[in-house]
Amino acid sequence: MAGRRHDERANVSHRDHLRRSIVPLWAAVLALAVCAPLFARGYVLSYDMVWVPHLDLDRAELWGLGSALPRAVPSDAVVALLGSVIPAAVVQRIVLFAALFLIATGVGRLLRDRPLAAQLAGATFAVWNPFVAERLVLGQWPLLLAAAAIPWLIAALLDEEGPRWPIVVVALAGTALTPATGLMGLVIVLVAGRKRVLPVLGLAGLLNLPWVVAGVVHSGGQSDPAAVGLFEVQGEGHFGRLGSVLTLGGIWNSEVVPTSRTLGLTVAIAAAIGVVIIVGLVTVWRGDRQLLGVLAAAGAVGLVLALAGWLVPDLIERIVSDVPGGGLVRDGTRWLALLVPLEAVAFGAGVCALLHNARAWVTPIAVLGLVLPVAALPDLAWGVGGRLEPATYPAAWTNTRTAIAESDVSGDILVLPFSAYRRPSWNHDTPVFDPAGRFFGRTTVTNDELDVSGETIRGEGPRAAAIGKVLNGTKVLAELPEQGIGIIVVDTKAPRADEALALIAGAEELPIAGDELRLFALPGATPSETAPGDRWAMTVAWLLAGLTLLGGVGAALRRSDRETPEDNPRDVTQA
Known part of the structure; x- marks a missing residue:
C-alpha cells in the first residue's frame, strides 16, 4: 500500500x-x-x-x-x-x-x-x-x-x-x-x-x-x-x-x-x-x-x-x-x-x-x-x-574602426552628414538611428534632431547643438577642434554626403578600404573631459x-x- x-x-x-x-x-x-x-x-x-x-x-x-x-x-x-x-x-x-x-x-x-x-x-x-x-x-x-x-x-x-x-x-x-x-x-x-x-x-x-x-x-x-x-x-x-x-x-x-x-x-x-x-x-x-x-x-x-x-x-x-x-x-x-x-x-x-x-x-x-x-x-x-x-555591416565600417583605433589623432568623432537617422541600402533600406554613434571606439557625436512628418524636433544635447552651429558657419575646420572633434567620419552613401564633404574640404584624409565611409583627421583637438564630481556621483549610483x-x-x-x-x-x- x-x-x-x-x-x-x-x-x-x-x-x-x-x-x-x-x-x-x-x-x-x-x-x-x-x-x-x-x-x-x-x-x-x-x-x-x-x-x-x-x-x-x-x-x-x-x-x-x-x-x-x-x-x-x-x-x-x-x-x-x-x-x-x-x-x-x-x-x-x-x-x-x-x-x-x-x-x-x-x-x-x-x-x-x-x-x-x-x-x-x-x-x-x-x-x-x-x-x-x-x-x-x-x-x-x-x-x-x-x-x-x-x-x-x-x-x-x-x-x-x-x-x-x-x-x-x-x-x-x-x-x-x-x-x-x-x-x-x-x-x-x-x-x-x-x-x-x-x-x-x-x-x-x-x-x-x-x-x-x-x-x-x-x-x-x-x-x-x-x-x-x-x-x-x-x-x-x-x-x-x-x-x-x-x-x-x-x-x-x-x-x-x-x-x-x-x-x-x-x-x-x-x-x-x-x-x-x-x-x-x-x-x-x-x-x-x-x-x-x-x-x-x-x-x-x-x-x-x-x-x-x-x-x-x-x-x-x-x-x-x-x-x-x-x-x-x-x-x-x-x-x-x-x-x-x-x-x-x-x-x-x-x-x-x-x-x-x-x-x-x-x-x-x-x-x-x-x-x-x-x-x-x-x-x-x-x-x-x-x-x-538581420543585416551585416560592410567591411568599410570595420576598417574604419581599426584605422581610428590605430590613429594617434586625439579628440572625439563627428559623423557627417549631420543627421540622426540613416536608411542604408545594406540594411535593406530600413531606417535606423545612425549606427556610427555606437560603432566606433571613441565618443562619437551625432545629431539628435528628429524629423517627424516633415517637421524638425529640436535636439536635447548641448554639444550636438553647438557643433550644428559650427557646421552652419564659415570656419568649420578651425572651430571643430575647439569643440573637441579630432576625427570626422563621412557616410558617403547617405543623402547630402557631397555637401558634407564640401564642408570639410582640405582636411587630412586617412586611407581606409571600402567606399561606404571616408575618414578625416583634424589636428589640435582635445577630447572631452568629465568633471570629477560627475564621475564620482555616477560611480556611486x-x-x-x-x-x-x-x-x-x-x-x-x-x-x-x-x-x-x-x-x-x-x-x-x-x-
Missing part, C-alpha cells in the same frame, strides 16, 4: 510538472514565431534598435557621462557588459526572445489560479498585440523588456505570503533600463505595493539611480514642446484614435504599423476580442478585486498618458517645456505598456468564463482563445512580416544599483534551489 501511495504521489507530481511546463513551452513557441528571422547572420537594425559588434565599455556615454540626455542609460551599459562575455549578435537575440517569452509567462503567472486555457489565452494576447509589434519595429527593446517585467512585478508584490523580494528586485531592474520605463516601474510600485510600498520604493530608487543621477548631471537639456503634436496618438485603419489606443495601437510613426491593422476584417476580430475582454473584466471583478484594482489603476495611467497629447496638448506641452524630465511623456503611446497586463489578464479570464458556460463548445472556444489574437495581427509572425531582417541587483539575483537563485513543487501548491495548474 505504501508503495502504491508513493507511485500515485509521483504520478501526480509528474502531471503537475507537465502542466506547469505548458505555459512556458507555449510562450517559447510564440516568441520563436516572431523571432524566427533572427536566426540569420547579422544584426537587426531598425529605427531605435542599434546593435554593433563591439560596444566599448570605456565610452563615457554608456555610464551617463556623455554630453546628451541619458535616454540609453543604463540599457547601453547592460548591452556592453553582456557583449563583453557573449557575442553581441547572440545578446540581441537573447534580449528580444526574452522580452516576448517573459511577457507571456508573466501574464500566465497572473492567471495561475485559473484553468490552463485561461493562462494560454492570456499569454497569447500578451505577445500578439499591436503594442508589441509596433515597438519591435521601432526598435524599442528596453520598453518591451520593461513591459515583460511589469506582470512579474505585479505578481511578486501581490503574493499572498508577502512580496517575493528577489523577483521584485529583478523585475524592477527590468523596468529601470531607461528613464521612461523606470517611471512605469514606479507606477506599478505605487498601485501594487500596498503596506510595503515604502521599502519597494526604496529598492526602485536604488535600481533607477544611474539614469536619475545622469539626468541631474545633464539637467541643462530640455525637450522641444513642439514634439507633443507630432507624437500624439494616431488612428490606425478603421479604428480611429480611441479605438487604436484601446486595441493597444495608435503609434505616431505610421511606417511601423502592421499592414493588417488597416484591414476592415481586423476591426471585426478586434470587436470579438473586446467582448471577451469585457466578460473577463466582470469575471475578475467577481473573483479577485485586488488584482483587478491594481491592473485597472496601472492601465488607467497608461491610457490617460497615451491620449493626453491628443486631448490636452497644451498641458503636455507645458510639462515637456517646464518640468525637468517632462519629455518622457511626449511619446504617450509607449505608456500603453501599463495597459497590456489588464487586457491580457481580462482576455484570459474571459476565455475561461466562456469555457465554463460552453458545455459542448469547449474545444472550439479554447482554440478561439488562442487563434483570435493571432488572427487580428497575423503579420506579427516572422519578424513582423519580415521587417526584422552604479555601485548602489549594481549591488542591489546582484543581491536580488543571488536571493532568487538561492530560493529557486530550495523550492520544490510541494512548496508552491498554488502554482499547480488546473487543466
Whole structure:
C-alpha cells in the first residue's frame, strides 16, 4: 500500500510538472514565431534598435557621462557588459526572445489560479498585440523588456505570503533600463505595493539611480514642446484614435504599423476580442478585486498618458517645456505598456468564463482563445512580416574602426552628414538611428534632431547643438577642434554626403578600404573631459544599483534551489 501511495504521489507530481511546463513551452513557441528571422547572420537594425559588434565599455556615454540626455542609460551599459562575455549578435537575440517569452509567462503567472486555457489565452494576447509589434519595429527593446517585467512585478508584490523580494528586485531592474520605463516601474510600485510600498520604493530608487543621477548631471537639456503634436496618438485603419489606443495601437510613426491593422476584417476580430475582454473584466471583478484594482489603476495611467497629447496638448506641452524630465511623456503611446497586463489578464479570464458556460463548445472556444489574437495581427509572425531582417555591416565600417583605433589623432568623432537617422541600402533600406554613434571606439557625436512628418524636433544635447552651429558657419575646420572633434567620419552613401564633404574640404584624409565611409583627421583637438564630481556621483549610483541587483539575483537563485513543487501548491495548474 505504501508503495502504491508513493507511485500515485509521483504520478501526480509528474502531471503537475507537465502542466506547469505548458505555459512556458507555449510562450517559447510564440516568441520563436516572431523571432524566427533572427536566426540569420547579422544584426537587426531598425529605427531605435542599434546593435554593433563591439560596444566599448570605456565610452563615457554608456555610464551617463556623455554630453546628451541619458535616454540609453543604463540599457547601453547592460548591452556592453553582456557583449563583453557573449557575442553581441547572440545578446540581441537573447534580449528580444526574452522580452516576448517573459511577457507571456508573466501574464500566465497572473492567471495561475485559473484553468490552463485561461493562462494560454492570456499569454497569447500578451505577445500578439499591436503594442508589441509596433515597438519591435521601432526598435524599442528596453520598453518591451520593461513591459515583460511589469506582470512579474505585479505578481511578486501581490503574493499572498508577502512580496517575493528577489523577483521584485529583478523585475524592477527590468523596468529601470531607461528613464521612461523606470517611471512605469514606479507606477506599478505605487498601485501594487500596498503596506510595503515604502521599502519597494526604496529598492526602485536604488535600481533607477544611474539614469536619475545622469539626468541631474545633464539637467541643462530640455525637450522641444513642439514634439507633443507630432507624437500624439494616431488612428490606425478603421479604428480611429480611441479605438487604436484601446486595441493597444495608435503609434505616431505610421511606417511601423502592421499592414493588417488597416484591414476592415481586423476591426471585426478586434470587436470579438473586446467582448471577451469585457466578460473577463466582470469575471475578475467577481473573483479577485485586488488584482483587478491594481491592473485597472496601472492601465488607467497608461491610457490617460497615451491620449493626453491628443486631448490636452497644451498641458503636455507645458510639462515637456517646464518640468525637468517632462519629455518622457511626449511619446504617450509607449505608456500603453501599463495597459497590456489588464487586457491580457481580462482576455484570459474571459476565455475561461466562456469555457465554463460552453458545455459542448469547449474545444472550439479554447482554440478561439488562442487563434483570435493571432488572427487580428497575423503579420506579427516572422519578424513582423519580415521587417526584422538581420543585416551585416560592410567591411568599410570595420576598417574604419581599426584605422581610428590605430590613429594617434586625439579628440572625439563627428559623423557627417549631420543627421540622426540613416536608411542604408545594406540594411535593406530600413531606417535606423545612425549606427556610427555606437560603432566606433571613441565618443562619437551625432545629431539628435528628429524629423517627424516633415517637421524638425529640436535636439536635447548641448554639444550636438553647438557643433550644428559650427557646421552652419564659415570656419568649420578651425572651430571643430575647439569643440573637441579630432576625427570626422563621412557616410558617403547617405543623402547630402557631397555637401558634407564640401564642408570639410582640405582636411587630412586617412586611407581606409571600402567606399561606404571616408575618414578625416583634424589636428589640435582635445577630447572631452568629465568633471570629477560627475564621475564620482555616477560611480556611486552604479555601485548602489549594481549591488542591489546582484543581491536580488543571488536571493532568487538561492530560493529557486530550495523550492520544490510541494512548496508552491498554488502554482499547480488546473487543466
